[in-house]
């Protein structure tokens with residue numbers, strides 16, 4: 001069985017990059033933040049989604065998403081990546097209500113707008129969905145329900161996993177000269193085939209192929225609603241890849257989870273937290289550009305691969321521990337240490353991605369060959385081409 005990878009031009013050409021922005025990033029539910037990032041009234045986060053500046057802000061206890069562009073002269077309403085500030089444009093002070101409605105204009109007489117003029121001067125709003133602690137936005141004018149993009153299993157996993165993450169988190173950004181899809185395709189390998197080669201002295205040494213002496217009942221919320229998922233997927237190393245059943249659509253299949261046994265060793269921080277997944281590593285792949293990785297439930301890393309250009313990616317990383325036991329103070333140094341461990345592994349991947357990127361740019365005619373254990377990449381490629389309306393014979 002041979003599948004073909006998507007054409008090299010998808011990784012290198014501006015025309016594909018632009019189309020991705022329109023058809024993938026502005027038409028799907030895209031992760032934008034975690035609810036922990038909005039601790040108070042007027043907490044906000046700004047991001048770019050598919051080239052569009054987006055602002056998410058908490059007002060009257062609720063998160064709302066807006067285009068981060070003032071209807072007056074296009075100044076961003078919030079200019080920092082995150083913070084706490086009212087919804088007031090810093091340029092001429094126009095201010096807006098919780099639904100984005102224009103509320104006040106300083107020196108209003110000078111503008112001389114009629115009430116009718118002002119009806120088109122509200123902030124543009126976007127649909128927002130919160131799944132557990134994961135905040136998604138959708139920039140499409142006519143968004144499909146989030147349940148068509150993610151299977152019930154994935155939504156359940158995100159909700160349940162949320163309760164296994166600490167309130168405290170650390171957040172940082174790394175960059176690399178490679179296309180974002182190389183990152184997503186890398187983490188969705190069904191058997192982690194690159195791990196023994198690329199991560200020989202790091203990740204590979206802590207994963208264990210056979211998991212004797214590890215209780216199969218050790219799972220997030222083992223007696224809760226995840227029990228059904230656990231029974232369905234509780235087999236060997238990376239053996240389980242597809243959430244959803246035969247009725248699942250390609251779009252639902254491109255988000256899935258994987259679990260592998262790995263030896264657990266007590267760490268200096270283990271007794272300070274309530275982990276429910278010791279002895280396992282666990283990943284949830286969230287189409288199109290997110291991955292959540294958990295190592296024994298004690299170290300969790302949420303990664304997002306944000307395209308800046310065909311050959312440039314911004315890698316956003318949030319780290320969490322398991323929820324801390326009562327009386328244990330937050331440990332930012334621990335969360336920062338997780339970033340260091342992650343970066344060490346990521347550097348090994350990036351070194352390969354940047355080499356691959358160069359070859360893709362120099363040999364645009366040759367697609368790659370994928371085997372049976374790379375069906376997840378083939379499914380991703382098929383759905384990607386379908387979305388971009390450039391269907392090709394892909395098998």
Ligand code: FES
Nearest residue numbers: 070072073089092
């Ligand atoms: S650009 Fe926002 S008030 Fe002028």
Ligand SMILES: [Fe+2]
Nearest residue numbers: 186194198349
């Ligand atoms: Fe890797």
